[in-house]
Amino acid sequence: MEHKAVDTVGRRQRPNGADDSDGSWPSKRHTRLRTLGISLVQWDALRHLAANHDASLHDLAQLTFQSDQAFGTLAGRMVDRGFIERADGSGRAVRHHITAKGRRLLEQAGPLVDEVLDESFSALTPHQLDAFARLLDKLVASPGSGATRPG
Numbered sequence: 001m002e003h004k005a006v007d008t009v010g011r012r013q014r015p016n017g018a019d020d021s022d023g024s025w026p027s028k029r030h031t032r033l034r035t036l037g038i039s040l041v042q043w044d045a046l047r048h049l050a051a052n053h054d055a056s057l058h059d060l061a062q063l064t065f066q067s068d069q070a071f072g073t074l075a076g077r078m079v080d081r082g083f084i085e086r087a088d089g090s091g092r093a094v095r096h097h098i099t100a101k102g103r104r105l106l107e108q109a110g111p112l113v114d115e116v117l118d119e120s121f122s123a124l125t126p127h128q129l130d131a132f133a134r135l136l137d138k139l140v141a142s143p144g145s146g147a148t149r150p151g
Contacts (some may be wrong), residue, residue, distance in 0.1 A: 032115070033112060033113075035112075036108055042074070042077075043106070043109050044064050045074060045075070046083060046102050046106045048063040050106055056094065072094075078102070084096045
């Protein structure tokens with residue numbers, strides 16, 4: 001398996017020195033989301049928050065593959081922008097709730113992300129897409145994979 005280096009802003013570096021800002025799926029999705037005034041990371045946090053209403057900050061950090069500290073910083077920026085609001089949880093847990101503004105952004109972002117997904121997988125036939133889905137299901141179901149089915 002080839003190791004991909006990561007530069008200081010998190011873009012994958014290819015062996016020829018190019019990064020993934022050249023039209024790859026994450027880059028396209030990020031560019032389209034920017035038209036709504038939201039980042040890819042914020043969109044990911046909103047979609048997980050919408051799907052996991054009672055999740056703690058720690059839970060959301062894990063769902064978005066971030067540290068608690070990084071997600072706390074992100075959540076603070078999202079509170080400041082009116083996308084989410086903080087609520088007290090049990091004990092020291094901090095809970096967040098998506099606001100009407102955050103929900104609208106999430107709804108507006110859905111078609112943009114769907115377009116990028118459709119474009120990204122358009123080279124595959126329906127049979128290949130089915131095979132790909134089965135392989136992903138197998139990976140998620142395998143013991144010790146650490147992967148979970150999106151919820």
